[in-house]
Amino acid sequence: xxxxxxxxxxxxxxxxxxxxxxxxxxxxxxxxxxxxxxxxxxxxxxxxxxxxxxxxxxxxxxxxxxxxxxxxxxxxxxxxxxxxxx
Numbered sequence: 313x314x315x316x317x318x319x320x321x322x323x324x325x326x327x328x329x330x331x332x333x334x335x336x337x338x339x340x341x342x343x344x345x346x347x348x349x350x351x352x353x354x355x356x357x358x359x360x361x362x363x364x365x366x367x368x369x370x371x372x373x374x375x376x377x378x379x380x381x382x383x384x385x386x387x388x389x390x391x392x393x394x395x396x397x398x
Contacts, residue, residue, distance in 0.1 A: 345379070348379035351379070352378075352383060
């Protein structure tokens with residue numbers, strides 16, 4: 313019984329998540345993780361010379377997610393100063 317319920321929930325998660333993202337995009341809104349993911353997946357930050365900020369600070373991280381790691385590595389690779397302290 314529990315396995316069936318678990319499987320039925322998992323079977324709808326992708327459709328639910330996709331619909332949720334589409335709904336937010338249609339309203340031109342997003343949550344923090346969605347913005348990070350969009351920046352990383354679309355590489356909108358790479359090579360951008362018109363960035364609003366020239367220095368980035370990432371503070372008080374316990375465990376970085378893959379988007380944060382990719383962003384920090386990319387900024388460092390481009391020679392941008394990235395402070396990861398505190």
